[in-house]
Amino acid sequence: MKLRTLTLGLLSASALAFAAHAESITIATVNNGDMVRMQKLTDDFTKANPDIQLNWVTLEENVLRERVTTDIATKGGQYDVMTIGTYEVPIWAKQSWLLPLDKLGDDYDVKDIIPAIAGGLSVDGKLYAAPFYGESSFVMYRKDLMEKAGLKMPDAPTWDFIKQAADKMTDRANGVNGVCLRGKAGWGENMAFLTAMSNSFGARWFDENWKPQFDQPEWKKTLQFYVDLMKADGPEGASSNGFNENLALFQQGKCGMWIDATVAASFVSDPKASQVADKVGYALAPDNGLGKRGNWLWAWSLAVPAGTQKADAAQKFVSWATSKHYLELVASKEGWANVPPGTRSSLYANPEYQKAAPFAKMTLDSINAADPTHPTVKPVPYVGVQFVAIPEFQGLGTTVGQLFSAALAGQSSVDDALKQAQDAATATMTEGGYIK
Amino acid sequence: MARAVTTQHKTIATAAAWVVALLIFFPILYTIITSFKSEQEAIQGFNLIPSGTFESYSEVQQQSGYFKFFFNSVLLSVGSTILALIVAIPAAWSMAFSPTKRTKDILMWMLSTKMMPAVAVLFPIYLIFRDSGLLDSRIGLTVMLMLINLPIVVWMLYTYFREIPGEILEAARMDGASLWNEIIYVLTPMAVPGIASTMLLNIILAWNEAFWTIRLTTTNAAPLTAFISSFSSPQGLFWAKLSAASTLAIAPILIMGWFSQKQLVRGLTFGAVK
Numbered sequence: 001m002k003l004r005t006l007t008l009g010l011l012s013a014s015a016l017a018f019a020a021h022a023e024s025i026t027i028a029t030v031n032n033g034d035m036v037r038m039q040k041l042t043d044d045f046t047k048a049n050p051d052i053q054l055n056w057v058t059l060e061e062n063v064l065r066e067r068v069t070t071d072i073a074t075k076g077g078q079y080d081v082m083t084i085g086t087y088e089v090p091i092w093a094k095q096s097w098l099l100p101l102d103k104l105g106d107d108y109d110v111k112d113i114i115p116a117i118a119g120g121l122s123v124d125g126k127l128y129a130a131p132f133y134g135e136s137s138f139v140m141y142r143k144d145l146m147e148k149a150g151l152k153m154p155d156a157p158t159w160d161f162i163k164q165a166a167d168k169m170t171d172r173a174n175g176v177n178g179v180c181l182r183g184k185a186g187w188g189e190n191m192a193f194l195t196a197m198s199n200s201f202g203a204r205w206f207d208e209n210w211k212p213q214f215d216q217p218e219w220k221k222t223l224q225f226y227v228d229l230m231k232a233d234g235p236e237g238a239s240s241n242g243f244n245e246n247l248a249l250f251q252q253g254k255c256g257m258w259i260d261a262t263v264a265a266s267f268v269s270d271p272k273a274s275q276v277a278d279k280v281g282y283a284l285a286p287d288n289g290l291g292k293r294g295n296w297l298w299a300w301s302l303a304v305p306a307g308t309q310k311a312d313a314a315q316k317f318v319s320w321a322t323s324k325h326y327l328e329l330v331a332s333k334e335g336w337a338n339v340p341p342g343t344r345s346s347l348y349a350n351p352e353y354q355k356a357a358p359f360a361k362m363t364l365d366s367i368n369a370a371d372p373t374h375p376t377v378k379p380v381p382y383v384g385v386q387f388v389a390i391p392e393f394q395g396l397g398t399t400v401g402q403l404f405s406a407a408l409a410g411q412s413s414v415d416d417a418l419k420q421a422q423d424a425a426t427a428t429m430t431e432g433g434y435i436k
Numbered sequence: 437m438a439r440a441v442t443t444q445h446k447t448i449a450t451a452a453a454w455v456v457a458l459l460i461f462f463p464i465l466y467t468i469i470t471s472f473k474s475e476q477e478a479i480q481g482f483n484l485i486p487s488g489t490f491e492s493y494s495e496v497q498q499q500s501g502y503f504k505f506f507f508n509s510v511l512l513s514v515g516s517t518i519l520a521l522i523v524a525i526p527a528a529w530s531m532a533f534s535p536t537k538r539t540k541d542i543l544m545w546m547l548s549t550k551m552m553p554a555v556a557v558l559f560p561i562y563l564i565f566r567d568s569g570l571l572d573s574r575i576g577l578t579v580m581l582m583l584i585n586l587p588i589v590v591w592m593l594y595t596y597f598r599e600i601p602g603e604i605l606e607a608a609r610m611d612g613a614s615l616w617n618e619i620i621y622v623l624t625p626m627a628v629p630g631i632a633s634t635m636l637l638n639i640i641l642a643w644n645e646a647f648w649t650i651r652l653t654t655t656n657a658a659p660l661t662a663f664i665s666s667f668s669s670p671q672g673l674f675w676a677k678l679s680a681a682s683t684l685a686i687a688p689i690l691i692m693g694w695f696s697q698k699q700l701v702r703g704l705t706f707g708a709v710k
Contacts, residue, residue, distance in 0.1 A: 026654050026655060028654075031666065031667065031668060031669040031674070032669060036499070036674075039499070040499075055654070055655040056655075057654050057655060057658075057662075057666075058500075058666035058667075059650070059665055059666060060665055060668040060669060061669075063650060063665060063668075066651075067650070067651060070558060070559070070562055070651065071562075074559065074562055074563055074566055075566075076562065076566045076571060077566075078571055078572060078654045079654070248479070272476050273476060273479065
């Protein structure tokens, strides 16, 4: 009996010693299919690194953003790895809240990261976050309806063509809307779309001196075109439609075209969820011949906060999760179609991936067509394609989004919405000390 | 004739009550139904008949491990309630039996703290928690939940205690009972139904609290609210799993509420009619 007690005691003591030795890192992440898959595959990491234990905190996008912002701004040190987007990286890196990722390992191949994405995640040439999955936006359209309308979608359409096609495809008696676009207010909802769209109309949020530009003709053209297009060919109640609502409409065959995130391609082409899976074609986001397209750029990325005590283990994990090896691991377990897209050039050169994801080339072309460091036709003082990478943008973007959503709903005129947006932006920028 | 009208009234009233009850309960019911659907079924639109799969439940358990969160929820809600009662019973006693000119103001002031949006104090609280090493700790969160529910607990107990005739306490004092004896042996037993319903309501409030419990925890102290939110996704990808997680999270409190509904209703309507 005594011997048994002694053995048990020794065993638990050694277990404790091991637990104390194992370093545990806490990872805050967003809830999407790719991230959940990563959590399931972490055995591969812990086998190779038995001394590192992983704790996951999975949260919905908005809650996650608020949580990690609170933590990093107060140096709370709750997380060792954070999932953040291209919006946060430049702002946080400038505040010295993030550690530069310089210990990713020799075989990591940083140069393989798609240049447009790497550009959005770097400050002064240093990479501050490693992309886990990247996306742009493009046109998804119904090949059958396009054919019926007697048109052929070019690979790189113009806004005029989109308007013409939408007019012809709209068949409200049969529940078909020519085009579905985001209308729900929010800096990440309608303003992601409208800001990207405005780039192709030659508009910009601010001039070189941070003066708001909503009183300029380019914004008027953008918003007027959007409101007219949606009134003529958009679904009913479009001002409350976000990504989910439009996805459901498109999957049910109620949209001729949908301009939204490239990641939606895998949903609309999935025969289990989409009634139009075999009829979807893809094209680049439209332009107006001004040299910029209306597509955005986003990457959910893994970053290491400056407050962490476990920087080495955290970087080891970031390196694993964003490596080529990880892409191969997902492919071997779940097939190439489920590999997180939009991060590495080598993935798009892989013939097996091209076969599994028919939208691969168009996704890559879309990502390459976005340039977060030079997003607009005229020069701007900010970084970001569908956002302005300054801390004030979340609040301001949502306010402007509400004004534009109201214009779409017919509650105010385009001119009124723009005037109010100009006033709101001027007030915010004055308060922030950008302008006097 | 009069009797017929009464019966008819009763039937209508009952039917109306059922309709209202069903309307209120429907979102929960639909969540439970959705939890037995596959992910594809869940996004396919309104449908009251699920295929009856347990897939979501097993995946939810596999992915997150329900019991760790459940244990934290029980600990936090019960712990914070007991703590709140320890503070609130003497406070309510003094306000009910030895009121001063400012008692009403104090009560209002306590309640006014509930009127402020929680997010307004997020940063100060977060910094206090950080500096005292209470982030992601059960103790810190128990105290936090106690504090945010304290005004309601004091108010409820105060209303109860006011119903108890002060003469009984005076009689106890005449018999030589000390202050503590008076509270513990005279007041508390008389107020048991009131204290019980306050406790129940407070446990429910603490169980459902989703602002602080998500923001002040990461892994160790995270209760069921954090468990649910880990399945919520803006892309609507995991509706069935989210429903399963929600069902698992609300089931214990729903069952508890069901068994104690008499006390709950009594507690909530106590003092309404004199």
